[in-house]
Every structure is written in C-alpha cells, then in structure tokens.
Amino acid sequence: MKRKWIFVTGGSRGIGAEIVRSASRNYDVVFTYKTSMIEAKALAEQLNNEPGNRVEAVHCDVSDVSQVEDVAQSLIQRYGPPYAVINNAGVAEDSLFSNLDEQALTHIFSQNVFSAFSVSRAFIGSMMGESDACIINISSVSGIKGNVGQSAYSATKAALIGMTRSLALEMSRFNMRVNSIAPGYIETDMTRHLKDSGTGLKKSIPLRRFGSTVEVASLVDYLLSEGAAYITGQTLVIDGGLTC
Ligand code: NDP
Numbered sequence: 731m732k733r734k735w736i737f738v739t740g741g742s743r744g745i746g747a748e749i750v751r752s753a754s755r756n757y758d759v760v761f762t763y764k765t766s767m768i769e770a771k772a773l774a775e776q777l778n779n780e781p782g783n784r785v786e787a788v789h790c791d792v793s794d795v796s797q798v799e800d801v802a803q804s805l806i807q808r809y810g811p812p813y814a815v816i817n818n819a820g821v822a823e824d825s826l827f828s829n830l831d832e833q834a835l836t837h838i839f840s841q842n843v844f845s846a847f848s849v850s851r852a853f854i855g856s857m858m859g860e861s862d863a864c865i866i867n868i869s870s871v872s873g874i875k876g877n878v879g880q881s882a883y884s885a886t887k888a889a890l891i892g893m894t895r896s897l898a899l900e901m902s903r904f905n906m907r908v909n910s911i912a913p914g915y916i917e918t919d920m921t922r923h924l925k926d927s928g929t930g931l932k933k934s935i936p937l938r939r940f941g942s943t944v945e946v947a948s949l950v951d952y953l954l955s956e957g958a959a960y961i962t963g964q965t966l967v968i969d970g971g972l973t974c
Contacts, residue, residue, distance in 0.1 A: 733758050733784070736954070737805065737812045739792045739849055740819025742766035744918030745868065747773055748943035749816060749950050754785050757813065757954070760805055762790040764819070792819050792845035802852035811856035811863065814954055817846035817890070818868040822920050824879040835882055842886035846893065858904045865901075866953050867894050867910040868946075871969045874912055887912070891965050898963030907962040909953050914969025915940045936971030 734757050740746040741761025747769070750761045754777045763770035770787035777785040790801045805812070820842045825834060846867055857863035872880050873887030891910055898908040915921055915931070917940045924931055925940060932938050949968050952958055967973055 734813035735760065735809050736814040737853065738816045738818055742770035744920060745916060745943050745946050746818040748947040749818060751777065752947040752951055754783050758784040760786045760788060762788055762792060764791050792849055793840040795848045798848045799852050806856045811860050812853055814864045815850060815853050816866045816950065817849055819845060822883050824883065826879055827881045830882055838882045838886055843889045846890055857906060861905055864907040866950060869910040869912045869965060871912050871914045871967060871973050875973055894965060895963050902962060909961060910965045911949055912965050912967045913941060913946050914972040916946055917942055936974060939970065941968060941970055
C-alpha cells in the first residue's frame with residue numbers, strides 16, 4: 731500500500747531531525763532546512779538506506795512566504811496533499827524586555843509564528859479534501875508559563891497555542907485535527923548553553939533532567955497515529971513536570 735507523506739519544518743537538527751527519523755518508519759517524509767544543508771542531506775541519505783524509506787530534504791526558509799508557497803506547490807504537484815504538516819522550525823532569541831526593539835520582535839514573530847501560518851496556509855487547501863489530515867505545531871512551555879528574558883519567545887509560543895485552538899475548530903468539519911506540543915527543556919543545540927550552567931536549573935524540573943528529542947518525537951508519533959484520532963485543539967505538555 732502507498733505510504734502517506736508528511737511535511738516537517740526544521741528537520742535538519744534537534745527535535746525536528748528526531749521527528750523525521752522516527753516518522754520515517756511509517757511515512758514518507760519531506761523536511762526543510764535553512765542553513766544546515768550538510769546535516770540535512772546526511773540525515774536524508776542515512777534514512778534512505780533503510781528499505782522502504784523515502785525521505786527528502788528541501789531548502790526552505792520558512793519565514794519567507796514566497797519560498798514556502800513555491801515549495802508547497804511543487805510538493806503537492808508531485809506527491810498530492812500531505813497527511814500531516816509539522817511546524818517545528820523555530821528560534822529562541824532571549825532578550826530582556828527593555829532591550830527588545832521592533833526589528834527583534836518582527837524577526838522572532840516571522841521565524842516562530844508567521845512561518846507556521848504560511849506553511850499551514852500553503853498546504854491546508856489540499857489537505858481539506860483528505861479524510862484524516864492533521865497539523866502539529868511545536869510550541870513550548872514558555873507559551874504557558876513565563877521566563878525571564880523570554881517575553882518575545884513566550885508570546886510567539888503562546889500565539890501558536892491560540893492558533894492551534896482556533897484552527898482546530900475551523901478544520902474539524904473536514905475531520906482535520908490540529909494540535910500542539912509544548913516541550914520543556916529538551917537537549918538540543920537550543921539549550922546547550924543552559925545544560926552547562928550548573929545544577930540549579932535541573933533542580934527546578936521535578937524529574938531532575940532535560941528531556942530527549944526521542945521523547946518529543948514519540949509524542950509526535952502518537953499524535954500522528956490512529957490512537958489520537960479523537961484529539962484536536964489540544965496542547966500536550968512534555969516537560970518533566972516543570973509546569974505542575
Ligand atoms: P534547534 O536550534 O536545535 O534546531 C532548529 C531547527 O529549526 C533547525 O533545523 C533549523 O534549521 C530550523 N529553522 C530555524 N529557523 C528556520 C527557518 N527560518 N526556516 C527553516 N528552518 C528553520 O532547535 P530545537 O530542535 O531545540 O527546537 C525545535 C522547536 O522546538 C523550536 O520551535 C523550538 O522553539 C521548540 N522548543 C524547543 C525546546 C528545547 O528545549 N530545545 C523547548 C520547547 C520548544 P537550520 O539548522 O537548517 O537552519
């Protein structure tokens with residue numbers, strides 16, 4: 731039977747790369763990279779060595795609407811509508827509120843929010859005709875609780891949670907599910923500087939450790955599976971108890 735295909739943004743490193751790795755067991759995967767071309771091509775090549783896998787890395791700056799629309803159109807033409815879109819690409823640019831200027835705000839919103847809107851918008855028309863398509867937005871616990879230096883990042887991640895809820899309501903009549911995942915501290919390049927900053931941070935996490943990319947990818951696998959067919963409009967938190 732022909733496998734369904736899914737689209738993952740920011741699959742070249744970190745959480746996105748693990749989502750690609752894990753999802754490629756059940757789906758054909760197309761993922762984007764922006765700067766990490768070598769890592770992206772190596773990941774696709776490695777996964778394509780497994781029998782039955784079809785994984786493709788495409789260059790796309792997801793904060794650039796015209797690039798997103800070109801990539802989406804060409805993929806829909808070649809492969810038809812995707813089963814799922816996973817908006818994972820994002821940046822964390824911490825800054826105290828007093829240092830935030832318009833340029834910094836516009837930049838982080840275009841990387842973390844406008845990107846998810848334009849990627850979803852580029853695919854959603856084609857997905858409405860499918861019987862069970864879904865969208866997953868990678869938000870953050872920073873969209874639920876505050877963090878010093880993260881007023882902009884928190885606002886972008888809260889925006890994704892709000893978008894998830896409203897879009898889920900709009901898409902429910904097409905039997906399309908829209909959910910988000912809010913990870914706490916996960917071991918990736920994004921948190922490397924925090925990991926080496928002593929034990930204080932880990933003590934603030936009830937499970938006393940950072941999460942792994944594999945743990946986040948497992949949750950994505952679950953949301954993609956038939957077992958999650960009755961879940962929509964939700965934000966699933968995976969944070970070792972940080973927001974308890
Ligand atoms: P990394 O910094 O490890 O990786 C970021 C990924 O996003 C890279 O693949 C990068 O691509 C891609 N990316 C960034 N901007 C763009 C863009 N404009 N266009 C295309 N791709 C882009 O981050 P993580 O894996 O840690 O984070 C992934 C997501 O999870 C983010 O949305 C982040 O906010 C969220 N998150 C992470 C947490 C953590 O603790 N790590 C906690 C909570 C949420 P490239 O390298 O090719 O440029």
